[in-house]
Structure formats: structure tokens, C-alpha cells
Amino acid sequence: MPANLWPSSTDLLRFGPEILLTLIGTLFMVLEPLLDGKRIFRTLSILTLLGAAGVTLAAHDAPGLSFSNMVIVDGFATFFRLLVLGVAILTVFLSGDYLEKEGHETGEFYALVLFSVVGQCIMACANELIMVFVGIEISSIASYILTGYLRDDKRNNEAAIKYFLLGSFATAFLLYGVAWIYGLTGSTNLTDIRTVLSSPNFTNSASLVGMSAALMFVGFAFKVSAAPFQSWAPDVYQGAPSPVSAFMSAGPKAAAFAVFIRVFLTAYGPISDTWTPLVAMAALATMTIGNFAALRQTNIKRLLAYSSIAHAGYVLVAIAAHSTVGTQAVMFYLASYVFMNVGAFAVVTYFARKGEQYVSIDDLSGLAVRQPAMAAMLTIFMLSLIGVPLTAGFFGKFYIFKAALDANLVWLTILGLLNSAVAAYYYLRILVVMYMREPGEATNNMDEAPFALRVTVWASALATLVLGVMPGLLLDVAGRWVLAIAR
């Protein structure tokens, strides 16, 4: 029987966002040498990403499995697809003026962002370990290149090579884990693995399956910068161009969490007793290392990197809870984290100026006098990162620790809350420098922020506040689209 090779229209729709982004990304590569002005790529990228978001919503109305169960479109996939598309839109807004200032604006940058989003969207909807791997690799390779994008800058080069070498090593662990679970269950499909693992005929011991889960955990933990695989993050976030750091700390990370949750909840759901303690320990280590290392930082990008490690730890707390409420909390947290973190990096991008000369915390002194609006925005982001009420960060942490308490992880909750208190110190230090010191050399001669950058900052701040006042808006969506835990 000749197989019908052309996929059905439903299949195409379910994979529509990725197809659209790939086509336009390829188009960028063709257009790049033909167009003199590169600004047009900003508009085109935004339109493409918005279009992909539209297709994502359209695909959401036709949920189900596609392409021989390779791809699953459900609420969880839609949520994370929209999230990474949103991050990419903010990144494009943020990057345009930065790249122009550095004299390196090309169509390739935007093509790389689009392709990276393709990888992240695949991660969000993958229902098969091979797709997971390919998605992670697309997203990672794009990140490696974006990190080293300003190739005449030594810091970029160093960050890119470190990221590339360590990232490849981590991916190898992930692949080894995939090989193990394939050897044990004879399948790489997440639902099939689950079926095999929970069937009574499955005689292999949990320690073998646990071994494969542990190996895959190494790969995922690296991608979300969880301890003890976090050491790349500070170097990379510090060395990469600021808009790229904003992008990496939000988009690929959220997608990695999405795929982490889907693999561990779906495929490894039947052996959850084996991996939840591991994740809980990693969560504790990640929070503690991130927060305590951040206390001593003087470079604001490095500080934000350690803060992002700490936040990965909070998210792991909710994953360790292994409950539907926990997953819902992760979704809420990651979405609100995207806004506060991209916002904070946007202010850093603005402040650092050409060649990123001003990235030390002391340089911020007196920002509130010279640029009260920007200082106020950065304050909002910092307060939200601390988790102060009326900001999104508060409800994010609240839901996470509530989920942990519901799962009887009392010790983890207490240590997590103590960690948040430690974290307040280094975020507040930035506020002190901004508001209580006299303006210095760095703050005295600042230009007006470009329009697109202001849009990013204002939009992020607005979202942070709106979610802080009305968390229900997002929480309801997360609740409807959450990846339910089948018992």
C-alpha cells in the first residue's frame, strides 16, 4: 500500500507555528543580501511572531496528536508556544536599537531568533524524545550563535565557546538517557513509554528507569541552569549581548522547563517516587547557590544571571511537588518571570550603552535623579523578583510554595522562603544605589531611551503590575491549559 506522504491539513495546522517561522526565517536569509536597510527585518519579525501566535491559537482549536504522534497540541503546548513567542517579540523590540548602535544589525540576527523560537515551539509540543532532542538542539545552537553574535567582542567569544562546549556535553547526557529508556521500553514516544512503564508486565527495576531519568535530568537541568549544572549561566549571561541574555534567560529556559515537565510527568510519571526527591534536592541546591552567589556580585548582568539560577530553583520546587497545582504554578511563575526578567535586562541594555561599558552596579548610582522613569521601572522589576505583594513575582512565589506545602514538602518550603529573604538583600542593594547615591559619571550623560526599548520596558512593567493585582487573569488560563497528572 503506497503510504500517503503528504500530511493532512490538520497535521499542518497543528505544526503551523513552526512551519511559518521556518519559512519566514529562510526568507530572511534570502532577503538579507538584497535589502540595504536592515530595519525592515524588525517589523517583519514582529509580524511573523504575531502571525505564529495567531496560528498557535488556531491550532489550539484543533487539539490532538499529529505526524504519527510526534507532536501534541494541547493547552500546555499552546501556553508555552505563546510564551516563547512573546519573549521573542520583546527581544526583537529590545535588539533593534542595540544592534544598530553596535553597527551589527543584520537579517541573520532576526533569522536566528526566529529559528530559535522554532526550536522552543517544538520543545513545547514534542511528544517524542527525538523531537525533544531536535527541538532542544535547534534552540541551543541558535543560542550559542546569538551569544557570540558580536564576534569582534572578546566577551561574546568567550561566552559563546564556553556555552557551546558545556552545552554539547550536557546534550550528550540527555541523549544517553534517551538511549537508556529506549533500550528499556523499546520506544521513544512519551505516551508509549508511560504505557510500558505502568504495565504489570514490565519487569525491569525502577533503578534502571531511574538511571535513564537521572541522565535526562542532567541534560534538562543544564538547559534550565539548575544546580549542580548552573556554572555556565553567569559567564554566558555576562558575556552575551544584553538583549540576547534577556532572551536566553526567558525563552529557551521556559521551553526547557516545558519539555522537562512534559517528559517527567508523562513518560516518567509512573516512577515519580524515584525522581521527586532528586528534583527537590536540586531545587534546594539551585536556590541556595543562586542566591548566595548573587550576594557578592558587582556586575549587574552577572547578578541577574545568579538571580535567574535562583528562580530556576523556585520553579523546581513546584515541579518536585508533582501535582497539577504545581504545574499550574510553574506556568504562572514562568510567564510572570519572563516579564520581570526581560524588563530588567531591557533597563540594563539601555544603561550599558555602546560596547556595554556600564554594567557595574555602582554605575547605577543616582539613576533615580537623572532618569526617574527608568529607575522606577527597574524598581518594579526588582521588587517583583523579590516577590513583594502587588507584583507578579509575589503571586508566582505564593503559588509555588503553596503547591509545595500541599505536597507536604514543608522543609523545602521553609528553606525556599528563607532563600527568598536572602535574595531581597541583593535586589534591594540595586535600589539603594539608584535612589540614595549621587549621580556618577555613568548616570550623568545619558541619552533618551529609544522608543522600542521604552515599549519593552513599559510593557513588561505593566504586565508585572497587572499580574500582581489580578493574577486570576493568567492563573485561570494556566489552570485550563495545565498538563494534568494522570494517576
Added chain:
Amino acid sequence: MMGVILFAIFATAAVACGINLVLQRHPVTSALSLIGVMGSLAVLYLLLGAEFIAAVQLIVYAGAIMVLFLFVIMLLNAGEERKIPGKSLVSKLIGLPVFVLFLGLVAYLIQTQYTHAGSPVEFDAFTGGGPREVGKALFTTYLLPFEVTSVLILIAILGAIVLARKEID
């Protein structure tokens, strides 16, 4: 029986070449050891009945890719690797024992815990590894990963252009 003997020979060769690859200080010697690893792996694939993969392994990896590899090394005129002095004490002292411990754990787990209906591995038992079967799987069940991999390669090419072209204007 023949299968087991061949397996023992080529598995040992693969591991030996792999270790040599890491230990050698000259990139050309390392690359040549890699060819040894790839060649031995091809024989292992063949023993398991994956003829197509074995052929691809030889033609693409041991052949084309390694030739490119050697070209690059020779074009760059890469000499003997310099010894890095500032290696941390921790990695020196703990690295190897942890690695050996990991291998031991893996071997122990497989040896004691792995149960399988029938014998674990039978050489010559599997016959679905020809080009026809692989092609069929690749263009039906695994069509999407196959296509998406092209994006992966495309982005690598794009990256090479971004990072290596003459100048960015």
C-alpha cells in the same frame, strides 16, 4: 558464536580508540583514532543487523566527515596541544574516580537489574535494517523529525556564516 567474537574484538577496538582519541595530544592522531572508533562502531551496527546504518556510518562519518575534519586540522595547521597549567586540583583528583564510579554503577545496574524476555542481545536476529525499511520509517513515522533536522542543519550553516564571514557591515 562468531558474532560474540567479532563483537569482543571490535568493541575493544572502539573503546581503545576512544581512549586514545582523548589521550593523544596531536589533533591529527586524535582524528585518526576517531576514524577507528567510527569504523569499529560500523561493525557493531552490522552485527546487530543494521546494515544501512553501518554503511552510512562508514561512508558519511568515517569517510566524508572525517576527511573534512582532517582538512580543517591541516588547513589550520594545528600543532600539538599545549598543556594547560592551571587545571584545578579538584578535577585532577576527583575526575577520574567519579568517572570510574559512574561506569561501575552503570555496569552493575545493567548486570544485576536488567531482565529481558529471552536473551538480552542476539546477533543476526534482527533483519529490518536495510535501506528499504529505514527509508520507509524515515518517510512515514519519522517524517517530521527527519524534516525538522534540516532546520537544525540550516541554523548551523547560518551560524557558520554569521560567525565566520569576512566582515559584518
